[in-house]
Amino acid sequence: MPSLIDIRRRIRSVKNTQQITKAMKMVSAAKLRRAQDRTIASRPYAAIFRKMLSDVAAAVAGDERVAANPLLARREENRILLVLITGDKGLAGAFNTNLIKAAGRFVVEHPNSQVSFVLIGRKGRDFFRKRGAPTVSEHVNLAAKVKFEDTGAIADKAMELFSNEEIDAVYLLYNEFKSVVSQKLTLTRVLPVELPQQSAPADYIYADPPAQMIGLLLPRYVEMEFYRALLESAAAEHAARMTAMDAATSNAAEMIDKLTLFMNRVRQTSITKEIIEVVSGAAAAE
Numbered sequence: 086m087p088s089l090i091d092i093r094r095r096i097r098s099v100k101n102t103q104q105i106t107k108a109m110k111m112v113s114a115a116k117l118r119r120a121q122d123r124t125i126a127s128r129p130y131a132a133i134f135r136k137m138l139s140d141v142a143a144a145v146a147g148d149e150r151v152a153a154n155p156l157l158a159r160r161e162e163n164r165i166l167l168v169l170i171t172g173d174k175g176l177a178g179a180f181n182t183n184l185i186k187a188a189g190r191f192v193v194e195h196p197n198s199q200v201s202f203v204l205i206g207r208k209g210r211d212f213f214r215k216r217g218a219p220t221v222s223e224h225v226n227l228a229a230k231v232k233f234e235d236t237g238a239i240a241d242k243a244m245e246l247f248s249n250e251e252i253d254a255v256y257l258l259y260n261e262f263k264s265v266v267s268q269k270l271t272l273t274r275v276l277p278v279e280l281p282q283q284s285a286p287a288d289y290i291y292a293d294p295p296a297q298m299i300g301l302l303l304p305r306y307v308e309m310e311f312y313r314a315l316l317e318s319a320a321a322e323h324a325a326r327m328t329a330m331d332a333a334t335s336n337a338a339e340m341i342d343k344l345t346l347f348m349n350r351v352r353q354t355s356i357t358k359e360i361i362e363v364v365s366g367a368a369a370a371e
Contacts, residue, residue: 092348103337110330117323124262124320131313138302142280144295155248156278156303162254164199170259170318171206173225180325181208187270228319233312240311247276262320266328275310278303
């Protein structure tokens with residue numbers, strides 16, 4: 086049985102850990118609010134952009150010049166680029182683990198394809214670097230302050246590789262923010278671009294030819310998808326970390342209660358033993 090000193094030391098250690106997890110929860114909650122606001126604000130823009138792209142695509146349906154756009158070229162997926170967005174830090178529950186496992190399943194599900202990676206986030210980078218996975222580029226510390234220029238550069242590189250036929254498809258794998266307690270693992274193909282379908286073209290008067298406009302909109306659409314994915318991932322990571330730290334704080338409180346109860350029992354046993362020894366000594370002296 087541990088001594089009272091050992092139990093008190095254990096309780097003190099758990100209380101210190103509880104203070105750390107509580108502080109981390111509060112920090113994540115503050116960061117989540119900002120990240121959530123940016124994520125929610127980006128969704129209407131993305132929806133309107135897709136609607137506009139759909140309208141322009143309907144106006145140029147059947148135009149051979151549009152079909153010749155390199156970002157729309159469909160080829161057999163022999164060489165795939167998987168853009169994996171993980172976190173830069175841990176202590177976020179299964180946030181990073183689920184993403185890494187999903188990336189592993191993606192490779193297994195494409196045995197006849199050569200899968201290379203663009204790794205955004207320290208956790209994914211460290212995991213696949215140790216295993217020698219083929220990597221096109223690595224990026225860390227982007228989620229701390231998501232900038233369109235950073236994600237735009239990554240998207241431009243992916244579009245360049247696809248246009249030069251060095252790769253045949255580009256997929257994004259990330260966690261989409263749903264709520265504080267829910268994140269959705271999302272795998273989406275961004276290249277080749279699949280034009281949104283619309284039953285009838287909108288009645289617009291175009292200042293520029295629609296075929297020319299579609300060529301300008303497609304790169305912006307791909308860049309927006311990369312930017313939105315990183316925004317969603319950043320918000321989901323803060324939510325997952327806040328939830329994990331809240332659970333850790335609650336578990337620490339339960340452990341402190343159990344250790345305190347156990348300490349009281351040990352102390353009571355020690356007192357009872359001392360009383361018995363005193364009474365037995367007094368009885369032997371008579």
